[in-house]
Amino acid sequence: MLGTDKSLLIVVPAYNEQDALGTTLQSIREVYTHVPVVVIDDGSTDATAQVAFDCGVEILRLPYHLGLGGAVQTGYRFAFEHGFERVVRVDADGQHLPVEIPKMLEKMSEGDYDMVTGSRFLEKNGYPSRFLRRVGGLFFAWMLRPILGLRLSDPTSGFIAVNRRTLEIFSHSYPLEYPEIEAIVVLMRKSLRFCEIAVKMQQRQAGRSTLGRWTSLRYMVQVFSGVFVNVIKYERRFHQWRWSRD
Amino acid sequence: MEPVRIATAALCVLLLLKVVLALRREHIRVEYSMTCMGAICLLLGVSLSDFAMNRIADLLQVRDAAVLLLLLAGVLLMFKFFSVTVQVSMLKDNSVVVSQKLGILEWTVERQAAEIQRLEAELATSDRADRSGEAQAAERRS
Numbered sequence: 001m002l003g004t005d006k007s008l009l010i011v012v013p014a015y016n017e018q019d020a021l022g023t024t025l026q027s028i029r030e031v032y033t034h035v036p037v038v039v040i041d042d043g044s045t046d047a048t049a050q051v052a053f054d055c056g057v058e059i060l061r062l063p064y065h066l067g068l069g070g071a072v073q074t075g076y077r078f079a080f081e082h083g084f085e086r087v088v089r090v091d092a093d094g095q096h097l098p099v100e101i102p103k104m105l106e107k108m109s110e111g112d113y114d115m116v117t118g119s120r121f122l123e124k125n126g127y128p129s130r131f132l133r134r135v136g137g138l139f140f141a142w143m144l145r146p147i148l149g150l151r152l153s154d155p156t157s158g159f160i161a162v163n164r165r166t167l168e169i170f171s172h173s174y175p176l177e178y179p180e181i182e183a184i185v186v187l188m189r190k191s192l193r194f195c196e197i198a199v200k201m202q203q204r205q206a207g208r209s210t211l212g213r214w215t216s217l218r219y220m221v222q223v224f225s226g227v228f229v230n231v232i233k234y235e236r237r238f239h240q241w242r243w244s245r246d
Numbered sequence: 247m248e249p250v251r252i253a254t255a256a257l258c259v260l261l262l263l264k265v266v267l268a269l270r271r272e273h274i275r276v277e278y279s280m281t282c283m284g285a286i287c288l289l290l291g292v293s294l295s296d297f298a299m300n301r302i303a304d305l306l307q308v309r310d311a312a313v314l315l316l317l318l319a320g321v322l323l324m325f326k327f328f329s330v331t332v333q334v335s336m337l338k339d340n341s342v343v344v345s346q347k348l349g350i351l352e353w354t355v356e357r358q359a360a361e362i363q364r365l366e367a368e369l370a371t372s373d374r375a376d377r378s379g380e381a382q383a384a385e386r387r388s
Contacts (some may be wrong), residue, residue, distance in 0.1 A: 060349045061349055061353075062345055062348075062349045063348055073342075077346055077347075131332060243248065
């Protein structure tokens with residue numbers, strides 16, 4: 001049940017994550033016993049929905065596979081329509097550690113930030129990243145630097161906390177595929193406040209990443225196009241973009 | 247008249263007929279069919295009219311009729327393709343929004359159904375309690 005406390009909602013987008021989802025939801029419950037958790041079942045063909053049901057969380061089933069962005073946006077739309085103040089997105093594969101959520105929320109309240117992203121690489125914490133992914137991350141950080149005015153350490157991180165202002169924007173406009181980087185540029189375009197904080201993450205607990213050799217290439221092209229389009233759509237002057245980093 | 251112009255004109259007439267048939271028999275929106283017909287008529291007019299051909303050929307400095315007609319057809323096709331792309335993007339966006347709203351609606355309906363079930367069960371329990379209370383009272387009275 002959603003209950004009456006609308007201060008926080010945890011959104012878990014899931015696509016064929018029956019093996020990892022149970023552990024992820026359990027670890028969320030260890031940190032937050034009463035905070036509502038919504039699993040967005042993005043048209044899974046395995047027992048993802050059943051696992052979520054067994055864990056006693058809310059499930060939103062999408063009629064067909066929309067992609068990560070579409071699933072996350074469903075969560076944002078749901079949270080916005082139900083009056084939630086803040087939303088934290090936690091990936092179903094178990095990479096994101098729920099014990100880091102309070103730190104992100106604290107940072108958000110402290111600095112009145114509209115979005116806080118958990119970064120694996122801001123501090124050295126021994127996260128074992130694949131070489132290709134690291135190179136991709138560095139490329140995007142380099143690409144975003146002139147647009148944002150500062151360097152991001154982990155632009156592809158999906159461990160994200162947003163407030164209601166951001167929810168309003170994202171519930172109406174959010175990239176469908178590979179949304180993280182484009183979402184940052186959308187925020188910049190709307191002159192909202194954003195920051196990164198260092199968090200610990202672990203390797204996915206089960207299943208396989210959707211990013212293979214060819215999908216990585218597609219990812220690069222898609223993200224590059226998305227950023228380019230958002231720069232074209234830019235409405236206000238860059239200096240309005242206020243930035244901070246831990 | 248060059249054979250390429252006759253062929254283009256004939257193709258344009260065929261296409262025009264196809265659009266008219268689609269308008270009468272299939273579901274095609276007026277604005278899309280009209281832009282198609284406009285483009286075809288333009289190409290037909292150019293391929294049939296010596297004056298139009300010569301003017302455009304002079305303007306673009308293209309001497310070959312086949313190249314000129316291909317160029318014109320290509321440009322018209324690109325415009326049409328762009329408008330179709332816009333429509334497809336809009337359709338995709340709308341389909342995503344509908345799917346998301348459907349997911350949320352399904353959740354709401356399930357929640358309400360569960361709530362109704364709970365209330366019905368509560369009502370049935372209290373009904374049973376009332377009836378047994380009444381029966382006990384009747385027994386005591388008798």
